[in-house]
Amino acid sequence: MEPLLQFWRRYRQNRGAVFGLAIVLTASAMALLAPWLFPGDPRRIAGAPYIAPFVTWQFPLGTDQLGRDIFVQLFYGARVSLLVGIAASLVTALIGCTIGALAGFYGGRLGALLMRGTEMFQTIPDIMLALVLVTILQASLLSVIISIAIVSWTTVARVTRAEFLKFRSQDFVLACVVMGMPSWRIIVSQIFPNVLPPIVVMTSIIAAGAILAESSLSFLGLGDPNSVSWGMMTGAGRSVFRNAWYVSGIPGLAILMAVLGINLVSDGLNDALNPRRRER
Amino acid sequence: MISRRTVLAMGGGLSLLPWVGRLVAQEAKQPSSGGVLRVAVYDDPRSIFSPIETGDLELTIGSKIFETLLRLKADNSFEGVLAESWKYSPDGTQYEFRLRDGIHFHDGKPLTSEDVAFSILQLGKKYNAFGSTLFANVTSADLPDAKTVVFKLTKPMPPFPFLGMLAAFGPIAPKHLYDVADILKNPQINKPVGSGPFRFKEWNRSSSIVLDRNPDFREKAQPYLDQIVFRIITDPGARAAAFEADEIDAGVNSPVSKADLKRISELPFIAVDATGNKATEGVNALEVNLRRKELSDVRVRRAISMAIDRAFICNAVYSGMAAPARGPIRSDSFLFEPALPELALNVEEANKLLDEAGYPKGADGWRFTLNIDPNGDDLNVIGEYIKQAIANIGINGNIIVSDYATHNARIYTDYDFDLSIQVISTLVDPQISVFDYYWSKAISKGRWQTNATDYRNEEMDKAIDVAESAIDADQRLAAVRQIQTIAARDLPLIPLVEYESHNVFNKRVQLGSTGPVWPLQNWADAWLEK
Amino acid sequence: MTPLLSVEDLHKHFPDRVGALRAVDGVSFQIKPGETLGLVGESGCGKSTVGRTILRLYKPTSGRIVLEGRDIAPLQESALRPLRRDVQMVFQDPFSSLNPRSRIGRILEEPFVVWGEGRARDRRDQVVALLERVGLGAEAADRYPHELSGGQRQRVGIARALALKPKLIVCDEAVSALDVSVRAQIINLLVDLQRTLGIAYLFISHDLAVVEHVSNRVAVMYLGRIVEIASADQLWSNPIHPYTRALFDASPKLPAAAGQKRAVLEGDLPSAIDPPSGCRFHTRCRFATDVCRRVEPIVWQAAPGHSVACHHAEALSMAEAIPTAQQNGILKGSRHDNASAL
């Protein structure tokens, strides 16, 4: 409990981060409460198309081109967008950390091989991979998440590898080797906790990026048509941007706020987790 | 035309809204020469060598360079372009065309009957992906002299579809330049030389295509325009903005979204025309996979049809520029069967039908689940609507979005679909493109936009046989009407809406001679008001 | 007595773009149980590499590392692991040798966890016992490394090395990062521990004063080779190799050898990738002659347990003989003179 409180005290010093946390918590609350507040299909046609926001209490944020309630969709969209953000960043972190840790810890031929592989992935345009995946797996949340993870893990792998390289030759790691600790244990229990802060920060940035990326994929028609996400709403509303800005404008604002919030939180985490910054 | 995008863009002259301007009734003004016409197109064409192309884009651009024998007029009659006169044998197996005098290609060589036969039989039939079907019955041509060509058909074909086909898909190219090996890979196809009023100047890929005035055109004063520039603008929003910023003079085949069109049409300098694509617009329909047990029951198909509020689609998706469809042929076509019933929304009756058919709602409120395969911007929105509509009758819809190639492979090769949203375009005559959806002989794995529903009905097949070979217009009309009646009864395809396509112009553009396939005319008499 | 550790003709080369960096190039020595062998030399002479190769942190290029009669040089990591507890290490930098994210208690517990020794409840007691043994209180167990002073941290490092009751501890510059006052404390701790536990040390350091204080025997390394090895007394009373002498001269705390002016080492350490021919020290040696440049010196036994690898060892072993030797032309004054002779 005590370390957590300490952590919070350090985190609290960054006012932007507190603001960001408030945004993220709000979005999470929206996501959690959506089915309870608005039971039923959020995509059902509820009224006339193109009702502007703040005109009627029934549809506080208006309706889209099929007369679906934007307010309700915004709540449900939070579920999918946050899910995409969290899932994509976790998968990214998992792949990136594993490969980066192996490459950094073992080095040598295995490390070189892994890094060549990483480099290769970096040269293939993201969109190609995304397209291949989406066409193979069909446009679904899963394929969107995997697509985003597959194109972003390389960065995490590189950072993880660099960190592991840094720590691998440190004396405390050598001490563990000398005492006969198995490699996997050294990786997991000794080096990893030290590498965690930059990865946590990076993962949160990737989560924010994933929410943006999902909107880009939707823009290109590669999103999941059966679930309502902020990216999907923004992408779909783009064609009526000039006539009914709110159809894509409101979910776009939600994306902006969420991405901003997550980035602020990651800044706060960076400050709070960075030992050097602590003494300030 | 044949492309989904075009077809999407096509609509009818229903003119449901009063604000859609019409250019047909333009009062005659004295044409003036000069000026550059800037036309927005949505993509790079595959090539500009239209004799081997079938896409609307390729044909729109190519038709200014390569001309056809004749063209379709608004009253569904034909007018000669390269042909001076034509006649056909009473059994419909021989069509004779006599060419005009004094027609030369851009390189100065005269256009002869040999070029016509070459273009249709060598280029069109072999390399035009559409041609092998289109000209399937056209096996040879007699060339009694340099001005006469007689096409011989193995099977009789009624004059309207045959002439219509030549009007749209029969551009004539010089044999002496294009009788080359490997034409698809031959750089020669990027140097188009035709007989039209405009000459190819340059193609800046993904940016623009420029055509210059042909000074030696047979009509001395024509063409009036000095230059046509096709600007490639892929984003519909950007096209709308380009109209607003006066960077574009014209756009054909629904260049802007319906929502944007409404806003743009209110600008004082913009005119909207809804008649220029009449012969090529179509109907949106749900293809129903009858291989699936639930869907093989006509009651289920009827129930789905009843769950759909077509007026809602017209308003929500097409901003009112569409009308509920009643059959596969548009209600403004002279082949339309007026006795077809209106397809009204009736959720209660639909639920009853489904109960009767033996598919009661389960514990979770669903009777069964259907995949919905839309493809394309507007169709995707329709797909979302269909999902909501069938939810009202206890059918769980699952939308599957895939890119064009995958989509068509799913529908037409793998038959892996339940409901597919498809545009059934008329393409001058339904014989060219509509009947295949209903004809059991058109069930052909891997062939797109044919019978994927597995609908087999002898009565229907017979009616189609008659319609495709009856030379007598009345006899043919009766058969076509019968097709529509059977189609409405069996519902292998569930018609949704017939929507309006439009061409958008700056008001200074004067179209000259209009017609129901205006984008494919040679635009020799179009001009710009000073 | 059979040696605890016997190193025979050990080579460790690091591959390099141009060739191989020959960090250790034919080193042999022995350590008896409970004995301390000091290993001295300039930075970069390869002494740390020797330590780490013995610990099998590096895989030796060739040679034998015989630990209690078993050659551990060719073993794979998996075969090696059961033998690991016998040899432990104390590191130079007390900051980086402790995991900054672990509490001291956790760090000291690790060896027991790895070896599956004791139940979780007992381990705490073992940790406290270790802490007390190195002069730290039980309360240190709940601290993080950064909350301790450098000396305290080094004590933790020693406690960790002790945890598995090893027979040999490699102390790699174990006190050189510490303040002088703390240094003495730690050295005394090490000496005390050796007395009570009978551990052998390989004590690697560049600091001659420290080495003299702790070592029974001392080996002097130059550029991947051992140039002189002797008991501490012998070496201090009669350093023979010119390099050893130069080292002593450079050490301000030691008096200059009788009758000698201080000879400071000139020039940089040559490259270990392409070491000088003949005697490796000839490029910096005041006494180098032609033979030194051409022929590798063989080991000369100056006294029992005192070996020197120098062509002129015999002459140099008699300090008073030097002037004579110079007259005889055996020894020249400086390498600058030599340069002209070349």
Place this chain on the structure above:
Amino acid sequence: MDASSSQAVRVRRKTTPWAFQVAVNRLKQAIPTIACVLVVNFFLVRLIPGDPVDAFVAKAQGADQAFKDHIRHEMGLDEPIWVQFGIYLSKVAHLDFGWSFQNSAPVLDVILLRLWPTVLLLVFSIGVSLLGGVFLGVTAARYSQTWKDRTIAFMSMVLYAMPAFWIGLSLIVVFSVKLRLLPVGGFDTVGSGKTGIAYALDVGRHMTLPALTLGLFYLAVYTRLVRASMFELLDSDFVRTARAKGLSERTVLWRHMLPHALLPLLTLVGVQLGSLLSGVIVIETVFSWPGLGRLTFQAALQRDYNVLLAILLMSTVLVVCANLIVDLLSAWIDRRMDVN
């Protein structure tokens, strides 16, 4: 210590020019990468479901099997896949990228025509955003924890959080439609007949909005990175030493800290290059910019294998080259820091 000393030994031994060394090393690493990419791409592209022949005849509903077979043969897709792969390899070895059936032109022509608008757009927008990012990042570090720093940090975050097409569409509405200052899209004014400087200005006018849209995003990214790196450095010993020497704050920031902060920035730019193509698709679509990003997407949709493979290969080579340049620059900065 051994490690550091051997390092020192190695550095001293370097006799060949360092730039050459770096280049040779990087290229040595690149060759297997490129080889792998060749193989992986070939099969990756084939993994996309959907038949290129189908896509080719997409515009013809009536295409029958005979016609399709004919096209398949023309495309060389009727051979077994291994034969096709062999043919592909031998063609690539001769720098022959084949024919694009969807563009009726040689693949190389198609790509080269599209390449330079994209490169122009990228170089311009990334160049400007690099300069801007460095300036803003350093400014933020200089005024750390003041309102200037906070404003820069916040603005860069907001810019980063905005979907690109949003910015693009808004810019079009404001600058093109309402103010009519700049064209809505395209590469140049068609048929203007301009040449020389007039033409360059014309292209510049067309490029302004897309470059701005793209640039704002990267500006946000780079500003954040430079700012973060600079903040990391504020605590470091060498900065304290430099300050203690009494150097002016400006000198410390620009001379001492910035080179260190540039290294991660350069690395990022190099790493990002592979994804830049995807990044520009949205911009190119919104602004009708005739670039490579859109071509990639289009080719993928059309299953235009030849174009896709050529783009993939080219992007690999591009990334390799960019990484080489980044390596050289990094090494150069490293050396400069060594000298300091």
